[in-house]
Amino acid sequence: MSRAVEAPVAGGLNRRPARPRAVAGRTGLYVLLVIVALIFLVPLLWLLSLSLKSEGELSTPAWLPKTLQWSNFKDAVTLIPFGKYVTISVFLAIVQSGLATLSSALTGFGFARLRARGKRALFLVVVATLMLPQIVTVIPTYLIFARVHLVYTYWPWVLWGLAGSAFLIFLFRQTFASIPMDLEDAAIIDGCGYFRIFWRIFLPMAKAVLVAGFVLSFTAAWGDFITPSLFLDSDHTTLAVGLSGGYTTAAGTPIYTALAAGSVLYVLPVLILFIVAQRGFINGFVTSGLK
Amino acid sequence: MTTAEAPATIRLPADVQAAAPRGWKRYRARTFYAFVSPWLAGFILLTLFPLGYALWLSFTNFDGMTGHYRYVGLDNYADIFRDPDALHSLGRTALYTVITVPAAIIIGTALAVLVNRPVRGRAAFRAIFYLPAVVPIVASALCFKMLFDSDFGLLNHIFNQLHLQTIQWLADPLVFWVMIAMTLWGVGGTMIISLAGLQGIPGELIEAAKVDGANAWRAFTRISLPLLSPIILFEVITGVIASIQAFIPALLLSIQSGTVAATSVPQSNYLFMIHAYAQYFDYGRFGYASALLWALFILILVLTAVIFKVSGRAVFYESGPDEAAQAAAGQAAGEQATGGKVER
Numbered sequence: 001m002s003r004a005v006e007a008p009v010a011g012g013l014n015r016r017p018a019r020p021r022a023v024a025g026r027t028g029l030y031v032l033l034v035i036v037a038l039i040f041l042v043p044l045l046w047l048l049s050l051s052l053k054s055e056g057e058l059s060t061p062a063w064l065p066k067t068l069q070w071s072n073f074k075d076a077v078t079l080i081p082f083g084k085y086v087t088i089s090v091f092l093a094i095v096q097s098g099l100a101t102l103s104s105a106l107t108g109f110g111f112a113r114l115r116a117r118g119k120r121a122l123f124l125v126v127v128a129t130l131m132l133p134q135i136v137t138v139i140p141t142y143l144i145f146a147r148v149h150l151v152y153t154y155w156p157w158v159l160w161g162l163a164g165s166a167f168l169i170f171l172f173r174q175t176f177a178s179i180p181m182d183l184e185d186a187a188i189i190d191g192c193g194y195f196r197i198f199w200r201i202f203l204p205m206a207k208a209v210l211v212a213g214f215v216l217s218f219t220a221a222w223g224d225f226i227t228p229s230l231f232l233d234s235d236h237t238t239l240a241v242g243l244s245g246g247y248t249t250a251a252g253t254p255i256y257t258a259l260a261a262g263s264v265l266y267v268l269p270v271l272i273l274f275i276v277a278q279r280g281f282i283n284g285f286v287t288s289g290l291k
Numbered sequence: 292m293t294t295a296e297a298p299a300t301i302r303l304p305a306d307v308q309a310a311a312p313r314g315w316k317r318y319r320a321r322t323f324y325a326f327v328s329p330w331l332a333g334f335i336l337l338t339l340f341p342l343g344y345a346l347w348l349s350f351t352n353f354d355g356m357t358g359h360y361r362y363v364g365l366d367n368y369a370d371i372f373r374d375p376d377a378l379h380s381l382g383r384t385a386l387y388t389v390i391t392v393p394a395a396i397i398i399g400t401a402l403a404v405l406v407n408r409p410v411r412g413r414a415a416f417r418a419i420f421y422l423p424a425v426v427p428i429v430a431s432a433l434c435f436k437m438l439f440d441s442d443f444g445l446l447n448h449i450f451n452q453l454h455l456q457t458i459q460w461l462a463d464p465l466v467f468w469v470m471i472a473m474t475l476w477g478v479g480g481t482m483i484i485s486l487a488g489l490q491g492i493p494g495e496l497i498e499a500a501k502v503d504g505a506n507a508w509r510a511f512t513r514i515s516l517p518l519l520s521p522i523i524l525f526e527v528i529t530g531v532i533a534s535i536q537a538f539i540p541a542l543l544l545s546i547q548s549g550t551v552a553a554t555s556v557p558q559s560n561y562l563f564m565i566h567a568y569a570q571y572f573d574y575g576r577f578g579y580a581s582a583l584l585w586a587l588f589i590l591i592l593v594l595t596a597v598i599f600k601v602s603g604r605a606v607f608y609e610s611g612p613d614e615a616a617q618a619a620a621g622q623a624a625g626e627q628a629t630g631g632k633v634e635r
Contacts, residue, residue: 026410029405029408029410030410032405033405033406033410033416036402036405036420037416037419037420040419040420040422040423040476041419041422042438042445043423043431043434043435043438043476044422044423044426044434046434046437046438046445047430047433047434047437050437050443058442058443059442059443060448061445061448061449061451061452103329103330103333104330106326106327106329106330107326107327107329107330109326110323110324110326110327111327114318114322114323114326115318115323116318116319116320116321116322116323116324117320119323122327122331125334126330129334129338131528131529131532131595132338133532133535133536133587133588133591134536135536135538135564135584136342136345136536136584136585136587136588137337137338137341137342138341139345139567139568139571139580139584140341140342140344140345140348140581140584141337141341143341143344143345143348143355143577144340144341144344159333159336159337160333160337162329162332162333163329163330163332163333163334163336163337164329164330164333169330188317194322194326195325198326219425219427222427223426223427223428223429223430225427225428225429225539225543226539229551240427240429241429243429243433244429244432244433244543244546244551245546245551256437256440256443259433260433260437263429263430263433263434266427266429266430267426267427267430270425270426270427271422271425271426274418274422274425275418278414278418279414
């Protein structure tokens, strides 16, 4: 009986009357969890609070401003070419993640279902690139692209997309490897080629992973700072870069209330996506992606 | 390796052969290469070639502008050891790594243990702890700048209320700790990986230990931790790789009046990659900067190998190192390999 409190319960909490010590332990656990949760939320809440304060209220410690300054958000979208930055961010993120998802699916299918000399060695390369420090290739790529006039264009994002991502290739390989051989055999008997098998049978079966892959690479592209700051000029750049360099007065002093409001707007889509697909993020995308 | 590969063609059952179109072979090398060609072309063009280009530059004195540059052999690499700024930055990176990697693993695993318990609302707690890991780096940096700002930051407001001297958090030497706090705020990623590992541990094992009189701590250190060790090894390696190349937090925390410049990064946040970045984009010493980049790459390779070697005895593999390494690689790809491969 004594282990009942500790035992993981499948469908909710244990309803049996617990002993006083266990109750104290449980309360302690809740207090701890709530305190840690508050610590994790404070940076975002403080940002939200600043985004609704007036300039004068910045130096006051109050969390809630006297009147909510929604005009900060108007400043946020007018002081910098916000709409343009958002359009570029969304465009580049869709191009890169769309192509990366598709290209990784193709490659993952190749590794999961096809055979050829050199396959094993190439798969080791995929795993190795998972561990490759990104920045070591990004800066030389910039130097090369600068020579062939690919910087200040959106082509690098197309190329990065086509190249796929090692992480997604691994994910797709695992997914496709788990699909029974019978399906493939049946299609072959019907005279299907491998591309049709991939497109008509395997891809539709991997819808969940396709969505996961797209969402993950979209958030990564939306949050990326270093590549747009290197490869794009400051007039045609993404929100991530525009935000961190914008919102200053003519004299160069930052306008913090507008900056905070702009940051809130920038984080919001990611937060909404996270809340909507939270279970996917935590249980699916990150730890399995295999449903 | 390639000789151990399966033959390129495989014999199909007679009826399948009969049904398949004439001249159709089930496994053709070119089918495979057609499928992987976008990735392979991208790998050659965007990874291999840039790496090689940087290696070649590292043996020259190229300044990014003039066409007149020459081969200087290993001079650039020798210069690293004579450059006090490079050595200083290496020290800062080492300190950053030595603090953040263990801290992230300890905090992440502790949080994973907490949210693995059957408490009410644990899905919400998991979400809250993981949330900062999905916040884009630019926004995290802005959050922390506003939290630690000397005039309107929350920390200094609290200090004011307590009648304490307010502090310049975003200047030397404290800005280093702000960067560490910012890094650890994103500990949710580590938590999720540890959590997946914990969920792969069969409940009966813990139950059995409890029946035998072990308390929760003992059950954790004697059963969960050894079973978790391949996951922790994975976290150590990815953590080390990530922190050695880290520089964006340092760069973003020191943005002044809208301009990003490696040269305005305070001394205590002057990480190795900041130094390399400054050599490239502020001083145009492309040859030397490429040598720094390759030195970093080699350092990462060596450290990874050393960690694997040293951890050999400390890491517990129930199913042999090969499978566990596969499981670790699977984890790297976000697969739920922990339950499937390590424990069985």
